[in-house]
Amino acid sequence: MKFVFIYPGTFIMGIPEGYRGSVGGDNQRHQVTLRNGYYLQTTEVTQEQWFSVMGTSPSYFKNCGTDCPVESVSWDDVQEFLRLLNFSDNKFEYRLPSEAEWEYAARAGINGPYFWGECLSTFHANFRQKYFKQETHWRCADGKSFHRPIPVASLESNAWGLYDMYGNVGEWCQDYFGERPQLHKHVVDPKGPDKGYARVVRGGSWDSGPTECMSGYCEKALQSSRNYVTGFRLVMIKKTEN
Secondary structure (H helix, E strand, O other), X not given: OOEEEXXXXXXXXXXXXXXXXXXXXXXXXXXXXXXXXXXXXXXXXXXXXXXXXXXXXXXXXXXXXXXXEOOXXXXXXXXXXXXXXXXXXXXXXXXXXXXXXXXXXXXXXXXXXXXXXXXXXXXXXXXXXXXOHHHHHHOOOOOOOOOOOOOOOOOOOOOOOOOOOOEOOEEEEEEEOOOOOOOOXXXXXXXXXXXXXXXXXXXXXXXXXXXXXXXXXXXXXXXXXXXXXXXXXXXXXXXXXX
């Protein structure tokens, strides 16, 4: 696994005005400060990486290749993956990113809907070319739609060296899904609600339209659910020496 260090900073989190919101909730724009840096995996966890830890091959798209992202894993499955991975590493601790950490890294310093600007193209991300009527004014030129996952890092990275933050497979986050801070509220190191019935999924997938791939767009799923559009990437933090 490869990781890149994400420096602390402040950013505007949420959906820009004039764009569709989120599934089951309202992700209003608000200021967020992350006080601690962290290492984020440059790609989604691959089928090979999952097998090396778990010894299983849960993905629906097995013929995609071992460099394709693992999918069909639940949030609960990921916790077992993390338990085994953390047990085997004495230097670093691994976990899922918080929702704020994920969005901060996806934006890579860009305040618009995508880190490329105002529109998204299949030259940039592996997503489904389906547009709502009100979205045609920010439609980019189309490349190829694959209609399935593709090997990680096949397309261009963002400015911070992270691949597939939009599309390919949706990515589990640590947070419960729930209400976000109100407009203009400044929050520091948010961790999401203390409890809930679902977990946050970010980034959209190969079967998502451009709206669901926006930096600020949030979806949710039951933490026990498995489907072929959802995977994950990891945060790595150096363990404190006693």
